[in-house]
Amino acid sequence: MTRVSIFLSHATPEDNGFVHWLGARLELAGFSVWHDLGQLKGGDYFWDKIEGTIRNESFRFLAVVSKAAVNKPGVKDEWALAQTIEKSMPGFVIPLRLDDYDFSQLPIGIHRKNVIDFANGWHKGLAALLDTLTEANAxxxxxxxxRSARHWLAEVKEGAILRTEAKESLDSTWLSVISLVSFRQSCKPRCSA
Structure with missing residues (x-):
């Protein structure tokens, strides 16, 4: 079996937004991306499916390192399996730092690896990751x-309003008012009431 998938290991649900964003961009670039958000279906023996994909189908394993991910037992299991595979496939594990998780606290299996940093801008991390995958001949x-990335988009009913949480800056051209003049006072000499 040929290894063609890029496996995304992350904390669910905490890092799902990032995985949707990254997965869509990798598929737009032409890569096959495996993620539990879309490949696992009702009734699946999910650990069997995850293990089979990591062991047999994945060309690279992207370990999304975040404050949430490092404490999840399932994520730790995926990382441990990927580190075992890396012994026979150098470069298999590519760590991606998502938030301000302290580099000095990285789990032992990926501590010595160069981490692609998404914490200082997702677009910068994506550029570095695409360079890494290209150099590895992924x-x-x-x-x-x-059209290949449509399944990454959330299903939205027509006319629905989407609520998002994001900081916004507000710029305004309003000027401060120093004083107000009453209409009656300003038109007494000229107006007849």
Whole structure:
């Protein structure tokens, strides 16, 4: 079996937003991405499916390191398996730092590896990751096509309003008012009431 998948290991649900963003961009670049958000279906023996994908189908394993991920037993299990595979496939594990998790506290298996930092801008991390995958000759399964990433988009009913949490800055051209003039006072000499 040919290894073509890029496996995304992350904390669910805490890092799902990032995984949706990253997975869509990797698929737009032509890579096959495996993620538990879409590949696991009702009734699946999920650990069997995850283990089989990591062991047999994955070309690279992206370990999304975050404050939430490092404490999840399932994520730790995935990382341990990937580190075992890396012994026979150097470069298999690529750690991605998502938040301000302290580099000195990285789990022992990935502590000595260079980490791609997404904490200082997702776009910067993506550029570094794409360079890494290109240099590793990661197999592409398709030409870039926006339709290939449609399944990453949340299902939205037509006309629905989406609520998002994000900081926004507000710029205004309002000027401060020094004083107000009453209409009656300003038109006494000229107005007849």
């Amino acid at each position: 197999p592409k399964v398709s030409a870039p096509d926006p």
